Amino acid sequence: MNNSLLKVFILSVGIAIVNLVFITSISAQDRKLKFGLAAGPSINWLKIKTEGLESDKTTVSFNYGLYADFKLEANDNYYISSGIIIQSYSYNLNYASAILNTASTLTASSVENDLGLSYLEIPLGVKMRSDEIGYSHIAGWFGFGTGFRINSSQNRTESWSEAGSVKSIETKINDVKALSQAAKLSLKIGGEWERKITGETFFVLGCTFENGLTNMLKGESYAVNSNGKTDLLQTNATLAKTGEGYMALPRSIVIHLGIYF
Numbered sequence: 001m002n003n004s005l006l007k008v009f010i011l012s013v014g015i016a017i018v019n020l021v022f023i024t025s026i027s028a029q030d031r032k033l034k035f036g037l038a039a040g041p042s043i044n045w046l047k048i049k050t051e052g053l054e055s056d057k058t059t060v061s062f063n064y065g066l067y068a069d070f071k072l073e074a075n076d077n078y079y080i081s082s083g084i085i086i087q088s089y090s091y092n093l094n095y096a097s098a099i100l101n102t103a104s105t106l107t108a109s110s111v112e113n114d115l116g117l118s119y120l121e122i123p124l125g126v127k128m129r130s131d132e133i134g135y136s137h138i139a140g141w142f143g144f145g146t147g148f149r150i151n152s153s154q155n156r157t158e159s160w161s162e163a164g165s166v167k168s169i170e171t172k173i174n175d176v177k178a179l180s181q182a183a184k185l186s187l188k189i190g191g192e193w194e195r196k197i198t199g200e201t202f203f204v205l206g207c208t209f210e211n212g213l214t215n216m217l218k219g220e221s222y223a224v225n226s227n228g229k230t231d232l233l234q235t236n237a238t239l240a241k242t243g244e245g246y247m248a249l250p251r252s253i254v255i256h257l258g259i260y261f
Helices: 003-025
Strands: 033-048 059-071 078-100 106-129 136-162 165-173 183-198 201-212 248-260
Touching: 033 078, 033 201, 059 248, 078 136, 078 248, 106 183, 136 201, 183 248
Parallel strands: none
Antiparallel strands: 033 059, 033 248, 059 078, 078 106, 106 136, 136 165, 136 183, 183 201, 201 248
């Protein structure tokens, strides 16, 4: 999905949220609106699309936020669902690089980068809810999530061989805008179990699969040889990158526990 389509989608989501807030503000008195507070862990990994880039670890992070469901007409089984969620992710990236060693000689190196990202996400989807089954409801959810980066950090370790020994440099950076995209778009599908506590108050347990549709990385790679190391024949002393653009699609399984009012 190119940047123009992403901007159009973000604008559409914004308009939809404004309309939703306006409609629900005049109809909350007859219980068309449900609010919820939820939090829980997520299991995250990356689908890599760039040669020479690897991410072989699955990580666990934490998410929390406010949910809102707006009932369609007088039907208790169908809702437009949205909210505001803070999502945190951590990813491990490994890739080939190049460095000028202490003798100012161009040398192949490898980088291990622990990348941390936080997003403010606005989901928008349709929730299909069953009739009451022994004080409980089962619901399915399908829609999209649009996230905007609010924080980023990295712990980068670059290693190389020099004079028969391995040397390394560790760098911690609290802002990695040059490596991560400012926004992301994902397709979300999941389900919830709602258990009535009292009246219109429900305990909620849900699980959602998030399939990233947009590239979350920026920057370019070094060309690599058949051994997966930096191809120094295509690199010069200015450390110019001659490979592909970094590309990785995020995947997550999100579990949330909360209360709806």
